[in-house]
Amino acid sequence: MVIADDHRRYVAANAAACLLLRLPEEEVLRMRIDDLTPPENRAQVDRLWAAFIRDGTQQGTFELLMPDGQRVEVEYSATADVAPGQHLSILMFPPGRSDPGAATRPRSVLTGREREVLALIAMGRSSALIAAELSVSASTVETHVRHCLEKLGARNRAHAIALGLRDGEISLAR
Numbered sequence: 001m002v003i004a005d006d007h008r009r010y011v012a013a014n015a016a017a018c019l020l021l022r023l024p025e026e027e028v029l030r031m032r033i034d035d036l037t038p039p040e041n042r043a044q045v046d047r048l049w050a051a052f053i054r055d056g057t058q059q060g061t062f063e064l065l066m067p068d069g070q071r072v073e074v075e076y077s078a079t080a081d082v083a084p085g086q087h088l089s090i091l092m093f094p095p096g097r098s099d100p101g102a103a104t105r106p107r108s109v110l111t112g113r114e115r116e117v118l119a120l121i122a123m124g125r126s127s128a129l130i131a132a133e134l135s136v137s138a139s140t141v142e143t144h145v146r147h148c149l150e151k152l153g154a155r156n157r158a159h160a161i162a163l164g165l166r167d168g169e170i171s172l173a174r
Contacts, residue, residue, distance in 0.1 A: 001122070001161075006085045008033040008049060016122075016162035020074065020091050022066065038065040052087070056080045061094060077123055090122055092165060109151045110169050117144040119170040122161045 003012040013021075013028040021028060021036070037045055041063065052058040059077040066072060078089040110118065113134075120130045127145070131138040145157065152169070154160035164170040 001088060001090050002028070003082070004033055004087050004089065006087075008045075011086065014158055014162065016158070016165045017091060019162055019166050020072075020093070021064070022068075027067075036064045036066070038063055038071065052078060053080050079124070088124070090124075092122070092170065093168065108169055109167075110148060110164075114144050114148050114151070115164075115169050117141060118148050118160060118164050121145070121157055122164070122170055 001012075001014045002010050002017045005011050009032050010028050013025050018025050018028060033049075034042055034045055048058070057077075057079055059075070061073055061075050064072045064074055073094060074091045075094050076089050076091050078087060080087045082088045108115065116134070117130055120133065125133070127138050127141045131141045134141070145160075148154070148160050148164070149156070152160050152163040152167070154163050161170070
């Protein structure tokens with residue numbers, strides 16, 4: 001998850017985003033969205049940004065140009081004005097693709113339902129909203145969350161999201 005201001009400057013990045021971008025937080029916070037956009041796509045950024053601010057949400061795929069020159073396709077889900085002038089984006093590897101180290105890690109340790117719950121948490125949904133969406137009780141959602149934390153070795157929900165992204169356990173594709 002990253003937060004950008006009205007000038008498309010990153011003002012916050014969680015551990016999961018730093019893992020995906022392969023950059024320390026202090027470097028991410030010196031960047032703008034435009035800095036990670038391949039030069040041939042930068043002309044589209046103003047139009048996409050204007051539509052995002054107008055509509056309040058946006059999702060899709062986007063190619064990032066990493067500082068080392070490598071190109072990485074990510075899925076994103078973004079919400080405008082989560083706080084005044086601050087815009088939240090969740091970046092994830094598309095299904096079937098992952099970071100280069102993912103192939104050396106074991107296959108999924110989470111059940112399908114646990115991955116679904118963790119992905120919804122990553123998109124900012126509360127336990128109550130997840131429970132309503134999945135037609136289960138809030139305590140069932142909390143049980144899934146607890147299992148995710150245990151299986152991933154995570155300290156909290158944010159850490160579980162970071163580990164889930166790193167290990168290819170979650171995806172925004174629905």
